[in-house]
Amino acid sequence: MTTELQKVSRETVKFMRGKYRLNEVGNGNNELKFKQSKKTILTVYIHEEKFTFLIIFGKSEREKFEMVKSEFSQYIQDYYENSKTYHDGKWMFIDVAALDILEEVKKLIEIKKKPNRKPLPSENAFYSLCGHRCDLCLHYTGDTISEEFRKKLVEHSDHVYGAYDCSMRCSGCNTEGCHCNDEKGMCDSLKCAHEKGLAACVECDKYPCFETTAGYKGLEAKSISADDVTWAILPYVPYQYGN
Secondary structure, three states: OOOHHHHHHHHHHHHHHHHOOOEEEEOOOOEEEEEEOOEEEEEEEEOOOOEEEEEEEOHHHHHHHHHHHHHOOHHHHHHHHHOOEEOOEEEEEEEEOOHHHHHHHHHHHHHHOOOOOOOOOOOOOOEOOOOOEHHHOOOEOOOOOOHHHHHHHHHHHHHHHOOOOOOOOEOOOOOOOOOOOOOOOOOHHHHHHHHOOOOOHHHOOOOOOHHHOOOOOOOOOOOEOHHHHHHHOHHHOOOOOOO
16 A cells, blocks of 8 residues: 555655756765756655655745745745755755645745756657557657667666666557567556456546556655656656647
């Protein structure tokens, strides 16, 4: 059973990677920074029972917050008022262990920086039955993917997941060369759909669920680049690039 903290973890990476194009810099222990060049947008400290988000507001950001302060809960307002202000801004260490608090923290992050991730063009998009972008998958054999492009995808995938056998090829869902045509090759997401009597994950009233999101599923103190996120993670996250 997925805990509330696990949901917070997954929703955080979904938000940060879907809304922003940032490098992720982890210390290999319990600290993860989301950065644009040398500027840190968000730091997350990972604990067993909670996450602590560090957001630093400069003068202009404090002015923006003051204008909408009443829209935030007393919980967030108290953190804001009690946080110390240094030469580079107000340092807010906010404990987050529930989704409702995370939703407010998202608004703080958007005050810190406007979302900057632009969706990839979808003219040639080919979607799988679980909502992934087949045409952005290194295993895809369609006309939209060249060997040069596949090589780039493999390099980014290696950075994120480590080297693995990526020789498998697939022509996409509902095609003759689909690797999910039998139960043996079928992914867990599609098996779940079939167990519910559905032909595709996208037909489920719970879609998109955590099970349909491949790649990293939560916060980890690991370093990956913004390009690694774009090419090795987001193609396998439903709705990240739109339809």
